[in-house]
Amino acid sequence: MESVFTNYIKENIDFVHKELTRFLNSLPIPQNLKKSMLYSVEAGGKRLRPILLLASYEAFKKEDEKRTKIISSMAALEMIHTYSLIHDDLPAMDDDDLRRGKPTNHKVFDEATAILAGDALLTYSFEIIAKDSLLTDAEKVRIIQMLSSASGPKGMVGGQILDMEAEKRTVSLEEMENIHDLKTGELLKFAVGAGAFLGNATEEQIKELKNFAYYLGLIFQVQDDILDIIGDENKIGKATGSDELNEKSTYPKLLGLEGATKKKDDYVQKAKLSLLKVGIEDSPLSALTDYFSVRDY
Template sequence: MTDTIDEQVNQYKTMIDQRLGQVFDAETINPRLKQAMRYSLTVGGKRVRPILMLLTAEAFGTDIEKVLPVALALECVHTYSLIHDDLPAMDDDDYRRGELTNHKKFDEATAILAGDALLTYSFQLISEAKGLTADEKVHALKRLSEVSGPSGMVGGQMYDLSYEDTNITLNQLEQVHDLKTGQLLIYALEMGAFLSHQPLEVVDAMKRAAAAIGLTFQIQDDILDIIGDEQALGKKVGSDVLNDKSTYPKLLGLEGAKKEKQKFVDETKHQLELTGVLNTNLAQFVISLSDRFS
């Protein structure tokens, strides 16, 4: 990233971190539950999804304070998904973002409840947002439930589990990641455009861009599991091969996976160009994501 976009992203990340740290201050929550929720919410993370939403709003000239509650809600949903993904019944991971996973820091039952609480609290954040109209709140809530629920992220997780220890096709792999990873990214760009009062064709183009970003993001993750730096990533590498998981490098080879990633990078640029935001901080940040830690 250039110095300018790097500074802007860091500014947004600091703002998001500060607001997330304050998000439960006025709430009466069981102290241990609050501690577990805050632990995973504030233990680190790149804040890619909320930053994407803020950069989208910025690209369309919208006050980011308007979309910030929705961006925070999105990060709550993402964090809940990570807590549950790490559980023994799912991926059974000990570390996340370079720190102990929630169930290792606390216990399994507390981790499940912390994830549940973050998911449901995300809807409270949107419903209480002061800068949104009633119609905007309803649409934001409806879409968040869709992208995070059985037709979105949770459905993708179920497909992922059902495909374990099986040989799947490239189309099936894309289906998993379009749902499991892509849907929350779609929400980020979609809501940034929708809350900026962009026409439907622009919102749809942003959704297509985000879908391509999601697949780019996942292919890069698969590549990094082979050639990434554990310290930079904050987690172990090589687990995909060890667990015989279906990945892009497994199906296409490492060089084939890199070519597939470039295809989606090009598609992202094309869709952003259609919306007139190719020469913005949003586009620079999106393009930088495809090469992180590589």
């Protein structure tokens, strides 16, 4: 199943990258700011979030509907994810020197420019959705509301501060699940929910897919925690052991490596059950679930 989604990524990653950089290259803005934004956007990555949005859209869209309808949502999502990584790497946050095997943004430019590049990616993401002529006004409002909620204080940003506050203390499994549901899971919920919404899924189907994305986010985080212990630094693109160094709360720390793996397998089964309930258990989203669970970078 991993190869199924690996092939799906390979088939679509160039499309996502091309559209993403097209938005940025057309901006009439100060050159150093544009260079800083493009540096992190072009640093690589698997584009999992926009490709997840694409997979969800294609699971529901009619045969004659084109993927052009979701381009702005895909690009906006990846811009927000990239902004969060730029800010995560700053000295005041995780203080990382490498991201995707390259020096972090603030190491190449400077802290102030990195902060502004992140700010610019965040705010520009909403502009490109608002200006999308292929979306109705109602669709624009729904997508912007979903994305702002997922990335803001009730979502990713809220999860980030809870994650910081959990450093140097032991948290319960329930508390850790809540942290990572917000920090990682909310953007995944947006990807799945926005793709399904634009593909004309029913509100009931979208609601059930939130459960799928909830478990998908936890699967992603458990594997991240495991890779920080046993991963190959050359594949991951950054140093391992940072969780222990920063005294972060992780699944292996709480449950042990074997216990974390068992918990991840439990999440996989629950995620697939949600896909079964929606009736798209044979879609690329099922292969994605396995891919998240066994990825090695």
